Amino acid sequence: MESFVIKTPCSSANIGPGFDVIGLALSVYLELHVTIDRSKTSSEKKLNCTLSYEGQGEDSGEISLDPTSNLLTRVALYVLRCNGQRCFPVETHVHIKNPIPLGRGLGSSGAAVVAGVMLGKEIGKLDLDIDRLFDFCLMIERHPDNVGAALYGGFVGTYLKPLSPEDVARAEIPLAEVLPSPQGGVDTGEKPPEPPYGIGHHIKFPWAKEIKAIAIIPNFQVATAKAREVLPKSYPRADVVSYTTNFKLFPQALVYPQVRGPIQVLLVALTPACLQTFNMQRIGLLPVALGQSPPDPDLIYLAMQDKLHQQYRQALIPGLSEITESMSPSTQKGLLGVCLSGAGPTILALATDHFDEIAANIISKFTKQGIDCEWKLLEPAEGTTVVRK
Numbered sequence: 001m002e003s004f005v006i007k008t009p010c011s012s013a014n015i016g017p018g019f020d021v022i023g024l025a026l027s028v029y030l031e032l033h034v035t036i037d038r039s040k041t042s043s044e045k046k047l048n049c050t051l052s053y054e055g056q057g058e059d060s061g062e063i064s065l066d067p068t069s070n071l072l073t074r075v076a077l078y079v080l081r082c083n084g085q086r087c088f089p090v091e092t093h094v095h096i097k098n099p100i101p102l103g104r105g106l107g108s109s110g111a112a113v114v115a116g117v118m119l120g121k122e123i124g125k126l127d128l129d130i131d132r133l134f135d136f137c138l139m140i141e142r143h144p145d146n147v148g149a150a151l152y153g154g155f156v157g158t159y160l161k162p163l164s165p166e167d168v169a170r171a172e173i174p175l176a177e178v179l180p181s182p183q184g185g186v187d188t189g190e191k192p193p194e195p196p197y198g199i200g201h202h203i204k205f206p207w208a209k210e211i212k213a214i215a216i217i218p219n220f221q222v223a224t225a226k227a228r229e230v231l232p233k234s235y236p237r238a239d240v241v242s243y244t245t246n247f248k249l250f251p252q253a254l255v256y257p258q259v260r261g262p263i264q265v266l267l268v269a270l271t272p273a274c275l276q277t278f279n280m281q282r283i284g285l286l287p288v289a290l291g292q293s294p295p296d297p298d299l300i301y302l303a304m305q306d307k308l309h310q311q312y313r314q315a316l317i318p319g320l321s322e323i324t325e326s327m328s329p330s331t332q333k334g335l336l337g338v339c340l341s342g343a344g345p346t347i348l349a350l351a352t353d354h355f356d357e358i359a360a361n362i363i364s365k366f367t368k369q370g371i372d373c374e375w376k377l378l379e380p381a382e383g384t385t386v387v388r389k
């Protein structure tokens with residue numbers, strides 16, 4: 001009997017300004033316990049595979065145990081079929097242990113996609129390196145932040161390579177044509193579209209050892225697809241870049257503190273306008289600010305603000321703006337910064353200590369909206385691993 005365990009972390013995407021770019025793997029793990037009886041030669045089972053499940057959504061039956069419908073097994077089958085294998089090996093059993101809350105902004109679907117791609121590689125005994133696995137992940141989950149963090153681990157920046165027009169066409173093929181059809185659709189024997197090579201890339205950022213992540217998880221779901229529909233197609237310039245004149249003047253106030261009189265008054269007067277400038281400046285700061293030891297709370301707080309996604313998602317997450325706007329390192333001991341985790345509704349607070357108080361404060365704001373929460377203290381996690389028994 002062959003057996004192995006695939007372990008994939010959850011993730012928090014965006015971390016404020018890094019919309020669709022930055023991801024952080026965190027210490028809650030999806031596990032697939034896989035057994036294959038390679039001595040058997042035939043099977044009555046659909047696709048030769050059976051599934052069992054424990055964990056989040058277990059009671060509601062949200063996760064299908066039919067291998068033709070389950071996200072994990074459809075992803076694995078996609079990888080297998082791209083490599084000339086139509087089914088799972090005879091007598092494959094996958095027991096899924098999933099403590100990652102579903103639809104809460106902690107990358108449950110990203111983890112399922114990464115674990116599914118790894119499952120395809122392992123059961124098919126395929127010679128695919130980790131970067132090629134990333135290509136497969138990106139054919140399915142099209143924003144790279146969650147899958148990048150879940151696959152590679154740690155605190156990552158992800159980016160997509162410019163593709164040739166033919167490769168763009170392949171990478172933009174609707175998901176329905178990539179993944180095998182659900183509910184036992186007839187196997188036409190057709191090969192699915194293979195991912196172009198090198199779709200996505202990542203870079204690991206440093207993470208200061210003092211920084212922990214508090215995840216406050218409300219008891220309702222926001223589907224990521226729905227939370228993407230509320231985002232605008234274009235943004236006001238000031239939400240993305242700075243006003244040039246103010247940006248030039250503001251640093252002089254810092255560099256030349258000896259400036260006195262009317263000039264200083266002018267600089268100070270311009271400062272609030274400069275602070276309206278947004279994501280480009282903050283995303284430049286964020287990876288440096290979170291890597292510095294000891295952490296600088298004011299810098300991290302500033303670096304974690306966003307204008308590209310959070311404000312638009314308020315309508316789906318009661319209390320969000322109050323939480324992100326009312327807490328800062330000066331009012332809350334131990335706090336470094338606070339943001340929406342992924343597409344929400346989970347709130348991610350980064351902190352060095354006073355974790356209980358910070359969580360209680362955020363929970364109290366959700367309570368005012370009639371929303372119950374649980375919370376977890378998490379650490380950056382390693383990427384996906386496979387352990388053979």
Ligand SMILES: Nc1ncnc2c1ncn2[C@@H]1O[C@H](COP(=O)(O)OP(=O)(O)O)[C@@H](O)[C@H]1O
Nearest residue numbers: 071098102103104105106107108109112223224
């Ligand atoms: N372990 C899993 N196995 C199968 N499907 C999963 C698993 N985890 C998540 N999913 C699917 O992903 C959906 C949630 O994805 P999404 O809306 O992107 O939220 P998030 O990724 O923030 O949790 C679930 O409703 C379910 O359909």
Ligand SMILES: N[C@@H](CCOP(=O)(O)O)C(=O)O
Nearest residue numbers: 013020105106107224342343
């Ligand atoms: N960048 C994406 C991240 C979605 O993360 P999830 O954990 O909510 O699936 C977005 O903000 O839409």
